[in-house]
Amino acid sequence: MASFFGNPRVRIGAGVVLLGVAGGVLWLWLTSGRESTDDAQVEAHVTQIAPRVGGTILKVNVSDNQHVEADAVLVELDPRDYEVARDKARAELADAEATALAAQSNVPITTTTTAGNVTTAQGSLEQARAATESAQKEIDAAHARLTTAQARLREAEANSTKATRDVERLRGLLAKDEVSQQQFDTATAAAEAQRAGADSAKSQVTEAEAGVRVAESKLTQAQAGEQQAHAGVRTAQTGPEQVAAMRARASSAQAKVEQMKAALAQAELNLQYATVRAPVAGIVSRKTAEVGQIVQASQPLMALIPLQDVWIVANFKETQLTDMRPGQRATITVDAYGGKEFKGHVDSLAAATGARFSLLPPENATGNYVKVVQRVPVKIVLEPGQDPDHLLRPGLSVTPTVYLK
Numbered sequence: 001m002a003s004f005f006g007n008p009r010v011r012i013g014a015g016v017v018l019l020g021v022a023g024g025v026l027w028l029w030l031t032s033g034r035e036s037t038d039d040a041q042v043e044a045h046v047t048q049i050a051p052r053v054g055g056t057i058l059k060v061n062v063s064d065n066q067h068v069e070a071d072a073v074l075v076e077l078d079p080r081d082y083e084v085a086r087d088k089a090r091a092e093l094a095d096a097e098a099t100a101l102a103a104q105s106n107v108p109i110t111t112t113t114t115a116g117n118v119t120t121a122q123g124s125l126e127q128a129r130a131a132t133e134s135a136q137k138e139i140d141a142a143h144a145r146l147t148t149a150q151a152r153l154r155e156a157e158a159n160s161t162k163a164t165r166d167v168e169r170l171r172g173l174l175a176k177d178e179v180s181q182q183q184f185d186t187a188t189a190a191a192e193a194q195r196a197g198a199d200s201a202k203s204q205v206t207e208a209e210a211g212v213r214v215a216e217s218k219l220t221q222a223q224a225g226e227q228q229a230h231a232g233v234r235t236a237q238t239g240p241e242q243v244a245a246m247r248a249r250a251s252s253a254q255a256k257v258e259q260m261k262a263a264l265a266q267a268e269l270n271l272q273y274a275t276v277r278a279p280v281a282g283i284v285s286r287k288t289a290e291v292g293q294i295v296q297a298s299q300p301l302m303a304l305i306p307l308q309d310v311w312i313v314a315n316f317k318e319t320q321l322t323d324m325r326p327g328q329r330a331t332i333t334v335d336a337y338g339g340k341e342f343k344g345h346v347d348s349l350a351a352a353t354g355a356r357f358s359l360l361p362p363e364n365a366t367g368n369y370v371k372v373v374q375r376v377p378v379k380i381v382l383e384p385g386q387d388p389d390h391l392l393r394p395g396l397s398v399t400p401t402v403y404l405k
Helices: 008-031 080-175 181-237 239-273
Strands: 034-036 040-044 047-049 055-060 073-077 275-277 282-285 302-305 310-317 329-334 340-349 375-382 398-403
Touching: 040 398, 080 181, 080 239, 239 275, 310 398, 329 375, 375 398
Parallel strands: none
Antiparallel strands: 034 398, 040 310, 047 302, 055 073, 073 275, 282 302, 310 375, 329 340, 329 398, 340 375
C-alpha cells in the first residue's frame, strides 16, 4: 500500500481527482442561487414615422443612423394644397359669421315688428267693423228714404190722376156753360201742378234708389275691408311662429359658424402635419423617404429608435422561474462588446409563455403529446447610468444572469 501511494503517477492522479471534485463543489457553490440563459436580446421602442397627410416630399432633413432630438423636422411635404384649403376655410368662416350676425340681428327686429303688426291689425279690424256698421246704417237710412219717396210718388200720382179727371169733367160742363172759364182754368192749373209734383216724386224715388245702391256699394267695400282686416289679424297672429323660425335660422347660422371653425382648425392642423417632426429623441433607421416622392397618409417613411430607453428580454426555461421575482439583481454580458457586463434588475415576468404569443400557438388535438420545456419572457431593465454611450442596440444577443438570493 505504501508503495502504491508512493508512486508519483498515483499521487498526480489523486491530486487531479481531488481538484476536479473541489472544482465541481466550487462551481456548484458559485452557481447556486442564480439563473442564466443565452436566449436573450436587447429590446427598445421602435417608433414608425409616417405622415398624417399625403403629399409630395420637398425636403428630407435626416439620413440613416442619424441621431435627432425630439421635435426635430424630419420631412417636409409640399404645403401649398393645405395653404389653399386653410385660406378657403377662413373665407367660409368669415361668410358664416356674417350670415350668423345678420340672422341674430333679425331676431329682435322681427319680434318688434311682429308685435307692432298685431296691434296695427287689431286696430284695422276695429276700423273695418265700424265702417261696416256705418255702411249698414246708411243702407237702412237709404231704404227708409226710398220708402218715403215711393209713398210720396204714389200720393202725387193719385192726386195727379184726380186732378186730370176733374179737368175732363169740367171741360164738358164748360161746353154747356155750366161752369165758368175761370173754374176750368183753375182746375187745369191744379192738374198741371199735380203732374209736376208726381214728376218730382219720381225724381226723388230715382234719387233714393241711387242712394241705396251707393250705400250697398259702401257696405260691400266695408265688408271686403273687414275680411281683409281679419286676414291681416290672422297673419299678424303668426308672428310668434315667425320669431321662432327666425331664431331657428339664427341658431342654424351659429351652428354653421362652429362647423366652419372646426373646418378651419382641421385645415390648420393639416398644414402643420405637412411638416413631419420627431416625436422623441432617437436614432433614424430604415429611412425610405426621398425628395419628390408622393406619399400617402400613414405611409411609413422611417423608424425612430430611442436608445436611451432599452431593456433586455430573456427567455428563461420554466424550470428556472421557481424562485425568480421582480426586483432581483441581474448582470448582462453583451456578445458584441467582448462580454462587456452591464448591471440591471428583473422588472417583470410575462403573463404567458413565448409559444402562446406566437402566430400559430401549438395545439395538440391528436393525443400524441410530447412534453417540451417552455420558455417565459422575462423583462430586465438596466440600472441608471449603465449605458451612457448608448452602446446597446435592439436585437443584440446578450447573456443575462439573475441572482435569486
